[in-house]
Amino acid sequence: MASPALSIASGVGVRPGFNVPSCSSASLRSSSSSVGQARLSRCVWESSRRQQKRLRSSSGRRELAPVLASAELNTVPLAEVAADSPAPISDKRLDNEDIKEEARRHGRSEPETTFSAKYVPFTPGTPSTEEYSLDEVIYRSKTGALLDVQHDMDALKKFDANYWKNLFDSRVGKTTWPYGSGVWSKKEWVLPEIDNDDIVSVFEGNSNLFWAERFGREVVQMNDLWVKHCGISHTGSFKDLGMTVLVSQVNRLRRLKKPVVGVGCASTGDTSAALSAYCAAAGIPAIVFLPANKISIAQLVQPIANGALVLSLDTDFDGCMRLIREVTAELPIYLANSLNSLRLEGQKTAAIEICQQFDWQVPDWVIVPGGNLGNIYAFYKGFNMCKELGLIDRIPRLVCAQAANANPLYRAYKDGFENFSPITASATFASAIQIGDPVSIDRAIYALQRCDGIVEEATEEELMDAAAIADQTGMFTCPHTGVALTALMKLRKRGVIGPTDRTVVVSTAHGLKFTQSKIAYHSKELEGLACTYANPPVAVRDDFGSVMDVLRQKLSLR
Numbered sequence: 001m002a003s004p005a006l007s008i009a010s011g012v013g014v015r016p017g018f019n020v021p022s023c024s025s026a027s028l029r030s031s032s033s034s035v036g037q038a039r040l041s042r043c044v045w046e047s048s049r050r051q052q053k054r055l056r057s058s059s060g061r062r063e064l065a066p067v068l069a070s071a072e073l074n075t076v077p078l079a080e081v082a083a084d085s086p087a088p089i090s091d092k093r094l095d096n097e098d099i100k101e102e103a104r105r106h107g108r109s110e111p112e113t114t115f116s117a118k119y120v121p122f123t124p125g126t127p128s129t130e131e132y133s134l135d136e137v138i139y140r141s142k143t144g145a146l147l148d149v150q151h152d153m154d155a156l157k158k159f160d161a162n163y164w165k166n167l168f169d170s171r172v173g174k175t176t177w178p179y180g181s182g183v184w185s186k187k188e189w190v191l192p193e194i195d196n197d198d199i200v201s202v203f204e205g206n207s208n209l210f211w212a213e214r215f216g217r218e219v220v221q222m223n224d225l226w227v228k229h230c231g232i233s234h235t236g237s238f239k240d241l242g243m244t245v246l247v248s249q250v251n252r253l254r255r256l257k258k259p260v261v262g263v264g265c266a267s268t269g270d271t272s273a274a275l276s277a278y279c280a281a282a283g284i285p286a287i288v289f290l291p292a293n294k295i296s297i298a299q300l301v302q303p304i305a306n307g308a309l310v311l312s313l314d315t316d317f318d319g320c321m322r323l324i325r326e327v328t329a330e331l332p333i334y335l336a337n338s339l340n341s342l343r344l345e346g347q348k349t350a351a352i353e354i355c356q357q358f359d360w361q362v363p364d365w366v367i368v369p370g371g372n373l374g375n376i377y378a379f380y381k382g383f384n385m386c387k388e389l390g391l392i393d394r395i396p397r398l399v400c401a402q403a404a405n406a407n408p409l410y411r412a413y414k415d416g417f418e419n420f421s422p423i424t425a426s427a428t429f430a431s432a433i434q435i436g437d438p439v440s441i442d443r444a445i446y447a448l449q450r451c452d453g454i455v456e457e458a459t460e461e462e463l464m465d466a467a468a469i470a471d472q473t474g475m476f477t478c479p480h481t482g483v484a485l486t487a488l489m490k491l492r493k494r495g496v497i498g499p500t501d502r503t504v505v506v507s508t509a510h511g512l513k514f515t516q517s518k519i520a521y522h523s524k525e526l527e528g529l530a531c532t533y534a535n536p537p538v539a540v541r542d543d544f545g546s547v548m549d550v551l552r553q554k555l556s557l558r
């Protein structure tokens with residue numbers, strides 16, 4: 001098999017002249033539909049705040065905004081809202097005013113902050129009194145355990161489930177700073193204490209959750225299959241969700257004059273792209289450690305274009321990770337990998353968003369491709385927070401899908417999670433999850449054990465075929481999504497996932513980041529792979545007869 005490792009110099013996998021768009025003989029019906037993005041009127045948030053205020057003054061307790069049904073909230077005319085309404089304000093942005101200033105003037109961007117969060121050691125079952133402010137630069141506990149961001153759940157519980165649902169729903173589809181972001185629309189659950197002015201956001205999140213009708217019906221015989229497309233995002237992967245949180249906190253630390261000269265990460269291509277973009281947006285130096293020739297060209301060019309300092313290292317991701325940890329222990333460079341639990345606070349909003357998009361109904365299964373294993377824990381955390389705060393009544397079963405060439409979690413799962421041994425991951429077309437020593441192994445095992453989760457694996461042939469099949473139903477999937485789809489196909493075949501189970505496959509990156517391997521697949525250039533679903537372009541002579549011959553043959557016309 002040709003190595004999936006792609007080198008900018010050699011252009012491996014790129015066939016010159018392969019530039020004719022492929023076409024399918026069948027015309028495909030669009031199979032996507034967006035769901036559940038309720039749009040409430042502009043006055044919802046403002047009126048619910050006023051109602052809270054009234055309630056507080058009458059009962060003395062800051063409790064439980066009288067949550068009206070969305071329809072009722074929708075109909076509260078501004079003129080009829082409380083007598084304590086401020087003087088009318090212009091809805092239009094004033095000359096020389098930016099959207100942060102506009103949000104401040106409207107006075108509705110900042111709920112009164114009674115919420116807080118701190119770092120605690122991630123040591124489930126072993127209580128600890130150790131805790132740290134989020135303004136400290138710290139990644140591990142005294143004993144070397146990972147950290148977790150712990151929210152003041154008692155404060156959040158003072159507001160009932162309907163309050164949170166209505167608040168989150170009211171922010172979807174707006175541009176009010178910073179709530180136009182799918183991450184910051186959940187600010188109270190993410191980084192409640194950060195000043196809105198410190199937030200670095202490109203209004204990430206709110207990614208589409210679409211019904212994979214044809215793949216569901218024809219490939220896995222399911223009628224309720226959905227794809228959460230976290231790869232339709234600013235830098236083309238789910239990493240934007242976590243990076244907006246991390247870089248915002250760095251922005252705050254620098255404003256507080258903490259010694260942070262830049263932000264660094266090791267990466268298989270997506271973390272580096274997100275870090276570079278958010279740092280560039282904020283004017284903060286970014287330093288990225290990349291394993292040479294092991295990421296796609298599209299991923300490599302992203303930090304280069306965003307002006308990051310790119311170090312191409314002659315090692316694999318795990319080697320880059322070891323180095324960045326050593327470097328960030330020596331230099332005032334802030335660590336941006338998911339070892340840093342701030343990242344997971346942003347990533348968990350994808351789980352909250354899924355519940356929201358299903359009008360707070362819980363799917364039965366959520367399938368997530370796993371590498372460094374922060375994301376599987378982030379999904380668990382998001383669902384669990386919704387459950388603890390009463391927005392949902394159960395959490396879905398999670399499936400973590402790994403490439404067979406990089407499957408340390410799968411091996412541990414097969415061993416009943418009794419033992420975990422890091423491995424040296426082999427090359428895989430799912431290059432962003434070519435990780436043998438995942439940082440968040442403890443978090444992942446905890447999450448999977450708590451939700452009766454499953455781990456599956458996909459061979460190179462399986463993941464590339466699954467991606468190709470999905471593409472032929474109208475998607476354009478990355479290989480990691482191919483890994484998740486393979487897990488789905490296997491679990492359906494074994495009858496673990498039922499035909500009517502509501503299932504969400506998380507697509508973690510945009511397929512356009514991985515065109516080299518797709519081109520090689522459709523050219524049947526992958527040694528050792530049958531490339532069963534290849535659809536190469538047909539070279540045809542420039543004359544009417546030749547064109548007609550091909551069409552007759554391919555379309556089975558006489």
Ligand SMILES: Cc1ncc(COP(=O)(O)O)c(C=O)c1O
Binds near residue numbers: 268376432433480
């Ligand atoms: C596209 C893509 N999918 C999946 C993953 C796996 O996420 P995690 O490392 O959080 O397990 C990564 C990164 O590792 C990725 O870049």
Ligand SMILES: N[C@@H](CCOP(=O)(O)O)C(=O)O
Binds near residue numbers: 271372
């Ligand atoms: N796929 C990741 C690997 C690093 O994961 P992280 O979530 O710990 O940053 C990447 O794109 O770099």
